[in-house]
Structure formats: structure tokens, C-alpha cells
Amino acid sequence: MAPNVAARADTFPKLLIRNAESFGARPAMRHKDLGIWQTWTWAQVLETVRAYTLGLHRLGLKRGDTIAIVGANRPRLYWSVMAAQALGAIPVPVYSDAVADELAFVLAHAEVRFAAVEDQEQVDKIMSVMDRLPKLEQMVYDETRGLREYDHSRLHSMDDVVADGRQALASDSSFGVWLDNEIAAGKGSDPSIILYTSGTTGQSKGVVLTGERSIKAAEDTVAFDHLSEQDVSLAYLPLAWVGDHYLNYAQGLVAGFCIACPESSDTAMQDLREIGPTFYFAPPRTLEVLLTRVMIRMEDAGFLKRKMFHYFIGVARRYGERILDGEPVPLGARLLYWLGTILVYGPLKNVLGFSRVRTAYTAGEAIGPDLFAFYRSIGLNLKQLYGQTEAFLYLTAQPDGAIYSDTVGPACPNVDIRIAENGEVLFKSPGMFAGYFKDDAKTAEVMTPDGYVKTGDAGFFDEKTGHLKIIDRAKDVGKLNDGTLFPPKYIENKLKFFPNIREVVAYGDGRDFVAVMINIDLTAVGSWAERNNLVYGSYQELAGHPLVYDMIEKNVAEVNRSLAEDKVMAGAQIKRFLILHKELDADDGELTRTQKVRRGFIAERYAPLVTALYDGSTEADISTEVTFEDGRKGVIKARVKIRDMQTEPLPAPMEKAA
Amino acid sequence: MRAPSGPDVAVGDVLLSVERVSLSFGGVNAVSDVSFDIRKGEIRAIIGPNGAGKTSMLNVINGFYQPQQGRITFKGESHTKMRPYEAAHGGIARTFQNVALFRGMTALDNIMAGRSLKMNKNFFWQLLRYGPAMREEVEHRRRVEEIIDFLKIQEIRRTPVGRLPYGLQKRVELGRALAMEPELLLLDEPMAGMNMEEKEDMSRFVLDVNDHYGTTIALIEHDMGVVMDLSDRVVVLDHGIKIADGSPDEVKTNQAVIDAYLGVAH
Numbered sequence: 001m002a003p004n005v006a007a008r009a010d011t012f013p014k015l016l017i018r019n020a021e022s023f024g025a026r027p028a029m030r031h032k033d034l035g036i037w038q039t040w041t042w043a044q045v046l047e048t049v050r051a052y053t054l055g056l057h058r059l060g061l062k063r064g065d066t067i068a069i070v071g072a073n074r075p076r077l078y079w080s081v082m083a084a085q086a087l088g089a090i091p092v093p094v095y096s097d098a099v100a101d102e103l104a105f106v107l108a109h110a111e112v113r114f115a116a117v118e119d120q121e122q123v124d125k126i127m128s129v130m131d132r133l134p135k136l137e138q139m140v141y142d143e144t145r146g147l148r149e150y151d152h153s154r155l156h157s158m159d160d161v162v163a164d165g166r167q168a169l170a171s172d173s174s175f176g177v178w179l180d181n182e183i184a185a186g187k188g189s190d191p192s193i194i195l196y197t198s199g200t201t202g203q204s205k206g207v208v209l210t211g212e213r214s215i216k217a218a219e220d221t222v223a224f225d226h227l228s229e230q231d232v233s234l235a236y237l238p239l240a241w242v243g244d245h246y247l248n249y250a251q252g253l254v255a256g257f258c259i260a261c262p263e264s265s266d267t268a269m270q271d272l273r274e275i276g277p278t279f280y281f282a283p284p285r286t287l288e289v290l291l292t293r294v295m296i297r298m299e300d301a302g303f304l305k306r307k308m309f310h311y312f313i314g315v316a317r318r319y320g321e322r323i324l325d326g327e328p329v330p331l332g333a334r335l336l337y338w339l340g341t342i343l344v345y346g347p348l349k350n351v352l353g354f355s356r357v358r359t360a361y362t363a364g365e366a367i368g369p370d371l372f373a374f375y376r377s378i379g380l381n382l383k384q385l386y387g388q389t390e391a392f393l394y395l396t397a398q399p400d401g402a403i404y405s406d407t408v409g410p411a412c413p414n415v416d417i418r419i420a421e422n423g424e425v426l427f428k429s430p431g432m433f434a435g436y437f438k439d440d441a442k443t444a445e446v447m448t449p450d451g452y453v454k455t456g457d458a459g460f461f462d463e464k465t466g467h468l469k470i471i472d473r474a475k476d477v478g479k480l481n482d483g484t485l486f487p488p489k490y491i492e493n494k495l496k497f498f499p500n501i502r503e504v505v506a507y508g509d510g511r512d513f514v515a516v517m518i519n520i521d522l523t524a525v526g527s528w529a530e531r532n533n534l535v536y537g538s539y540q541e542l543a544g545h546p547l548v549y550d551m552i553e554k555n556v557a558e559v560n561r562s563l564a565e566d567k568v569m570a571g572a573q574i575k576r577f578l579i580l581h582k583e584l585d586a587d588d589g590e591l592t593r594t595q596k597v598r599r600g601f602i603a604e605r606y607a608p609l610v611t612a613l614y615d616g617s618t619e620a621d622i623s624t625e626v627t628f629e630d631g632r633k634g635v636i637k638a639r640v641k642i643r644d645m646q647t648e649p650l651p652a653p654m655e656k657a658a
Numbered sequence: 659m660r661a662p663s664g665p666d667v668a669v670g671d672v673l674l675s676v677e678r679v680s681l682s683f684g685g686v687n688a689v690s691d692v693s694f695d696i697r698k699g700e701i702r703a704i705i706g707p708n709g710a711g712k713t714s715m716l717n718v719i720n721g722f723y724q725p726q727q728g729r730i731t732f733k734g735e736s737h738t739k740m741r742p743y744e745a746a747h748g749g750i751a752r753t754f755q756n757v758a759l760f761r762g763m764t765a766l767d768n769i770m771a772g773r774s775l776k777m778n779k780n781f782f783w784q785l786l787r788y789g790p791a792m793r794e795e796v797e798h799r800r801r802v803e804e805i806i807d808f809l810k811i812q813e814i815r816r817t818p819v820g821r822l823p824y825g826l827q828k829r830v831e832l833g834r835a836l837a838m839e840p841e842l843l844l845l846d847e848p849m850a851g852m853n854m855e856e857k858e859d860m861s862r863f864v865l866d867v868n869d870h871y872g873t874t875i876a877l878i879e880h881d882m883g884v885v886m887d888l889s890d891r892v893v894v895l896d897h898g899i900k901i902a903d904g905s906p907d908e909v910k911t912n913q914a915v916i917d918a919y920l921g922v923a924h
Contacts, residue, residue, distance in 0.1 A: 033807075034804060146869070146870070149869070264810065264812050267813045270813070
């Protein structure tokens with residue numbers, strides 16, 4: 001059923017009222033608490049949010065104020081967003097795993113007067129930077145535990161705030177009228193939320209989105225993917241990320257589907273299986289981790305199961321995608337695939353929680369073609385989309401039946417995409433942002449004179465399919481000294497497809513050859529070490545083990561072979577590599593909060609290693625400062641070995657990109 | 659003995675007192691003439707070098723060992739011999755230095771096992787799992803789920819504990835002890851073999867248990883940082899003899915304690 005768009009609601013609180021009227025008895029939210037799934041219907045959510053809104057107002061929250069939302073995906077935090085918006089206040093979600101310093105930056109920049117937080121951990125974190133937040137007046141929290149003894153003059157439990165509002169509403173009907181007027185007074189052009197970008201490129205910026213545009217964008221994609229109030233999604237991605245706000249919050253309110261919140265971030269995988277969502281999003285990294293886990297468990301399975309698994313995965317690889325896309329396949333293959341569905345694909349999808357998924361998306365970075373094909377071949381309708389916070393997510397998305405692993409699909413309905421002369425992708429879209437918060441200069445910087453937004457990504461439209469292809473960040477594509485094209489991500493992604501390799505940082509721009517730093521995957525390599533009786537005491541020891549180096553060397557050689565097949569890339573083969581002694585970590589600023597590598601920062605931080613990669617030495621000493629989650633610092637010292645690689649011979653008449 | 663509690667410590671009456679207890683194995687004196695008390699609501703640490711008699715002392719308190727001399731008074735009742743089931747029924751729970759869980763059972767089942775003393779329906783009712791027995795089980799399960807939530811071990815609810823890392827096993831064991839809703843919780847080296855992060859987590863849980871459930875805690879611990887941070891009062895044993903008793907600060911500066919730990923110059 002298509003959502004009722006006749007009664008145009010231009011803010012999210014108005015949509016909430018519409019949903020409570022249209023399908024008030026249907027589930028709006030679920031949350032697993034004390035091991036049992038609790039459900040709230042749209043009518044119940046509306047009632048609670050109304051009480052909460054009034055409660056917050058009575059604490060002093062006003063139209064135009066900003067309120068920080070810090071914590072995991074929990075119903076009360078989503079309601080905090082709704083309640084703030086109902087008052088015309090602007091919610092500012094912050095990554096819950098941000099260290100105190102990052103948190104302080106966002107809260108201070110957004111000038112928040114209020115903060116709605118999950119638990120004691122977040123309260124403590126905010127308290128620790130209180131001196132940098134002179135405007136912060138009140139905090140409300142969800143989880144009571146450990147907070148009983150705290151000074152409650154500026155601290156309140158959400159339950160108390162809701163109860164206070166509920167009591168006021170019951171005792172005086174004028175409050176209800178006032179509240180209705182407040183919601184009706186909200187304009188679609190008002191700021192609806194401020195989402196801070198993850199800061200892939202320097203300090204994070206506050207992207208201001210308006211209600212009307214957000215809802216328009218969500219309506220288009222809800223129609224595109226035929227989402228309705230019958231759907232269910234599991235909200236396990238960070239609240240502060242545009243993906244969660246769009247896919248779950250905005251689409252949930254527009255389509256009226258149910259958002260399920262996991263019991264805790266650690267149980268998301270199990271909860272996924274219990275809920276069986278129909279709409280699913282996962283970044284390539286999560287899909288990779290899942291596949292690695294499946295493969296490891298299969299290695300440990302019995303002989304018969306292992307044989308059966310590998311045989312039918314082989315069948316799926318040959319025919320699965322063609323069957324999914326509705327292409328003709330021989331009858332025998334169809335029968336085999338059917339048998340495979342019963343014996344392997346069905347149970348596997350069930351274990352992964354994908355049994356009911358109708359539409360699944362992945363985005364955020366390039367996905368390995370084999371990884372992508374694996375999920376599609378077992379019958380998961382996995383598609384790619386491309387977008388960014390400034391566009392309120394969607395710019396392109398692959399329609400059902402036209403899926404390619406190396407494209408991100410054609411422009412979404414009502415999205416206008418243009419490629420600039422330097423290859424940068426520009427767009428105009430319904431969900432386009434209103435500007436960066438308190439930063440007109442930056443806003444002007446990313447806008448073209450005729451009103452397009454610069455994405456910062458380089459790409460082109462594929463002639464065959466008409467789909468957009470993204471190569472890399474426009475400013476990251478570099479050249480080796482001999483002029484060979486060097487797109488670092490392309491090389492990194494090729495390596496990262498191996499389950500043993502978790503993260504790669506490639507260097508080569510302005511250098512004589514390509515060299516890479518590698519992070520091994522502790523789960524995969526650890527399990528391999530266990531099977532091969534390899535004793536190790538720490539990540540560092542395992543990473544430096546000669547046998548691990550041998551294994552990674554084989555992977556690098558394979559990537560070199562595949563690079564050599566492509567004339568343009570043949571010169572960009574990897575000549576030297578090393579395995580890093582510690583895992584790259586967002587707490588140390590090496591990855592962004594969305595887990596992307598920050599190449600420049602890493603080059604500075606590991607400068608002695610980068611130098612050693614290029615000066616021919618076979619090992620180098622490095623000492624790095626690490627930050628623990630509570631903000632304390634320590635130092636890790638190591639001696640890292642470097643290996644030379646044999647490269648494939650270049651194709652005889654060397655052709656280089658000029 | 660006086661007991662100067664820290665300024666912000668809300669300690670009540672004496673919950674358990676140990677009076678002139680001696681315990682020996684053959685010719686070896688494990689504990690000699692030791693007296694101290696544990697007050698309601700406090701975190702009481704028992705420390706001492708290896709072989710000082712700490713675990714023996716704990717075993718005497720929960721009735722695992724019978725002392726040759728001395729008395730133990732728990733909640734006003736005096737015992738020359740405390741039997742383990744009396745201790746358990748009376749509200750004393752403990753964890754062990756070497757984790758003692760049912761390794762093949764899940765975390766959930768292990769913690770449920772801690773509820774068995776609280777189950778009123780007899781064995782046959784429980785076999786039936788019907789009517790009153792079912793209602794009782796549901797109620798117990800709810801309490802167990804609260805503990806699981808409290809200790810943040812939802813993820814491993816259904817995992818056999820034998821497959822869990824050591825730090826988590828320790829947490830499950832704490833959960834099982836909590837399931838008994840004890841008045842006095844004895845922790846035998848709760849942080850042994852843990853890394854820094856696990857120790858911090860465990861310290862947090864010990865403080866939370868004390869704060870949230872109001873449980874009195876007696877713990878043995880080797881990590882001095884942990885002891886000084888957590889405990890309200892510390893008793894120090896050396897070669898089975900009590901050599902000091904007082905607040906962490908007092909104990910830290912006590913010459914006898916320093917000598918016991920660092921040795922005396924000859």
C-alpha cells in the first residue's frame with residue numbers, strides 16, 4: 001500500500017500524527033528489553049511523544065533551541081528527536097562512541113541547551129567537558145542505572161519527564177490544545193535536524209536539513225522500493241549517521257513501517273535474526289564481516305556439511321544472480337538451485353537474519369565484486385546506492401533487476417546529476433541540505449553558481465548501463481612519478497576483499513611505485529593461526545609473524561596479477577608492503593567514525609614506516625600514541641618488517657595514462 | 659577495634675563478625691586468632707601476600723572450612739561452625755578464585771541455577787513446568803534477565819560458558835552469585851587474570867552491585883589499585899595473622915603492611 005500523501009505533512013511530527021490516525025494500531029517501534037521484544041504502536045508513540053514534548057517544554061526547551069541526542073538506537077532517543085521536532089527545537093545526534101573531545105566540539109558548535117542521552121557513560125562524558133559547554137542547561141537520560149546518586153538539579157530521567165508531561169496533559173486540557181498548535185506551527189522550511197558529517201575531510205560540519213525536503217526525498221525512495229507500513233527494519237546503525245536518520249527515521253515515518261531497536265549493539269546480529277527485517281541496509285564492511293564469520297564457521301564444520309556448502313555456493317555463483325534477475329537458465333540448473341535453497345541458501349539466510357528481506361542496500365564505499373555477488377547469488381536482493389549527508393542520502397540507487405557491482409545505479413527520481421569537467425559529481429536533489437550550520441563560507445564553497453552541490457567524488461556515467469560509477473574521492477586520485485594513474489581506493493579494495501585483510505592504506509601519489517600498509521583481520525588470521533598451531537600472545541605478535549607475512553604476500557601477489565590484466569593499472573602494482581602492528585582505530589583518529597581510513601593522517605602518524613617503505617629498508621621502528629575510550633593515552637612501540645614483492649611483467653608495449 | 663569509615667561511606671550495623679578464629683591443617687596454621695567485622699553496605703577487602711590465609715578466611719566465612727577455634731556471628735546469630743547450606747540460606751553468596759561454573763551450560767542456565775534456592779515448587783512441579791511452577795519460573799527468569807541486563811551480557815545469554823573468554827566467565831559467575839540475592843557477597847579475586855579494561859569493567863560492576871542492590875561485599879584482591887579504589891575498609895593478613903585493619907589510606911601507610919609486602923631489611 002502506498003502511503004497516504006494526500007494530506008501533505010511537511011514536518012515529521014505531523015507525519016507522526018498522520019500515522020497514528022491512519023494505522024494507529026500497527027507497530028511503530030520495537031525494542032528488546034530484558035530478553036523480550038516490547039512493542040509500541042503508532043498511537044502509543046504519539047501519546048508518549050506528546051507527553052514527552054510537554055515535559056521537555058516544562059524544563060525550558062523552546063522553538064529554535066538545539067538539543068543533543070547521544071546514545072545507541074533506542075526508542076526513547078528516537079522519541080527525543082520527535083519531541084524536539086514537535087516543539088520546533090532542532091535535534092543534533094552525536095555518535096555515541098565519540099570520545100569526550102569530539103563530543104565537546106559538536107555540542108559546543110551546535111550550541112546545545114539540552115542533551116538527551118542514553119546512560120551514565122554519556123552523562124559522565126558530557127560532565128567531563130562541561131566547562132566547554134556554557135550553554136548546556138539540562139540533561140535527560142534513558143537508563144537510570146548508576147545515576148541515582150548524581151545531582152539532579154540539571155539532570156532528569158526521561159521517564160520522569162514523560163510522566164510530568166502526561167500528568168500536565170491530564171490535569172489541564174489547555175496543554176493539549178497548546179501542543180497541537182505548537183506542532184501545527186512547525187513549518188516545512190524550518191531546520192528539522194543537524195547532522196554532523198563524519199569528518200573524512202577534516203573537522204566535521206553540521207549539515208542542516210529541513211523537514212519538507214527530507215520528507216520529499218523519503219517519499220521518492222519509499223515509492224521507488226515499494227515500502228509500506230507492512231515493512232520492518234532493524235535500526236542498528238549510528239543514530240548520528242545520515243543513513244540511520246534517513247533509512248529508518250524518515251522512511252519509517254513516511255511509509256509508517258516498524259523500526260526495531262536491538263537489545264544492545266553487541267546483540268544486533270542475533271536481534272536481526274529474531275526480527276527478520278524486510279528492509280535492510282549494511283555497509284560493505286558489515287557484509288564482509290558477516291561473510292568472514294560464515295566462512296570461518298564453515299571451516300570448522302563437519303566434512304559433509306563443508307562439502308555441501310561449497311558445492312552449492314558454487315552452483316549459486318554460476319546461476320544465482322541470473323535467477324534473481326529473472327534471466328533464463330537451464331532447467332537442470334534451476335532444479336539444483338532449488339535444492340540448494342532448501343539445503344544451504346535458505347538456512348544460511350535464516351542464520352544471517354535475511355530470510356524476509358525484500359530490499360537490501362549497501363553503500364558508503366566500493367564493494368568487492370565477489371562479496372557483492374555472493375549475497376546476491378544466495379538470493380538476497382542486494383543493491384547499491386550512492387549519496388551523502390548533504391543530499392539527505394540518496395543520489396542514485398539501482399532499480400530491481402538492473403544491478404552491477406561496479407556501478408551505483410542511475411539518478412534517483414527527481415535527482416539531477418551532472419559531471420563537472422574535472423570529473424567531480426554535482427547534484428541537485430529534493431532532499432538537498434539548507435547549508436552548513438554557522439558556516440556560510442563552507443556552504444558557498446560546495447555550491448556551484450547555478451545551485452548544484454559538489455560531492456567531492458570523482459565519477460562518470462557508464463555508457464553501457466547509464467549508471468553512475470564512482471572511482472574515488474576527486475582529490476584522492478593521484479599519479480605515480482611515471483604518470484601511471486593511481487586511485488588508492490581501487491587498490492585498497494582489491495586487497496580488502498581477502499578475508500585475512502581488514503584494512504589497507506595505499507601510497508603512491510608522487511612516488512615511484514605503489515606501497516601498502518596492511519591491517520590483518522584478527523578473527524580470520526587468529527582462527528587460521530589456531531588451526532596451524534601458531535602460538536601468539538598479542539595482535540602485535542601475530543601481525544609480525546613471518547608465516548602471516550607469507551600468507552599476506554600471496555594475497556598481494558594475486559592482486560598484482562589482477563592489476564596486471566588491466567593495461568591502465570599494470571604500472572600501479574604493489575612493490576612493497578608491511579603489516580601494521582596495531583589495528584587502525586577511530587579513537588586514534590586513524591579511521592573516521594564511519595570506519596573510512598584517513599590516509600593523510602595515517603601517513604603523518606606512521607611517517608617512519610612510510611619513509612621505510614620507500615627507502616629500501618627491510619624493517620623500521622615505530623612508536624605510536626593510542627587513546628583509550630575514556631580518553632587516557634598510552635604508547636605502543638614496535639619494529640615492523642617490510643617485504644618486497646615480485647611484480648608481474650608489464651604488457652609489452654607499455655601504455656600509460658598520460 | 660574501631661572502624662573509621664571513609665567520610666562518604668554509608669555503613670550500617672555489623673553484618674558479620676569473625677571472633678578469634680583459628681584454622682589449621684595438620685601442623686600448618688592457615689589462620690591464627692583473627693578477628694574483624696563486616697558492616698552492612700560496605701565493601702570490605704581482605705588482602706595479604708601469597709599464602710596469607712585470605713581464601714581460607716573466606717572459606718571459613720561461608721562454611722566451607724570449619725575453624726578449630728573462634729566464632730562467626732552473622733546477622734546476630736552466632737556459629738562456631740557455619741555450614742555451607744546455612745550460609746547460602748542465610749544470604750551469603752560467593753565466587754571462586756578459579757571460575758566454578760557449569761561449563762557445558764549456557765550463561766543463562768548458569769545464572770538460573772543461582773535461583774534454585776529461591777524456587778519454592780518441588781522437583782515434580784518443576785518437571786511439569788505447568789501452572790504455578792511455570793509462573794514461578796517466569797518470575798525467576800525475569801530476575802535473571804535483570805541481572806543479565808545489569809551485567810551487560812545479553813550477547814552471550816545462549817552461549818555455553820566453556821566457550822567464553824575468562825573475563826566473561828567471571829562476569830557470569832558474579833551473575834550467578836547475584837541471582838541468590840545475597841546480603842553478603844564474597845568475591846575471591848574477581849579481577850585475577852584480567853586485562854586493564856576487563857578490570858575496569860569488573861570494578862564498575864562491583865561498585866554498581868554495592869550501590870544498586872545495596873549488597874555488602876567482601877573481596878580478596880591482589881591488585882592494590884583496585885583494592886584502594888573500591889574498598890571502604892581493608893583487613894590485612896600475613897601468615898594467617900591479622901597485621902592491620904582500617905581505611906585504605908591507613909593500611910597503605912602502615913609499616914607492618916609495607917614490611918609484609920616488601921620484606922624487612924636484615
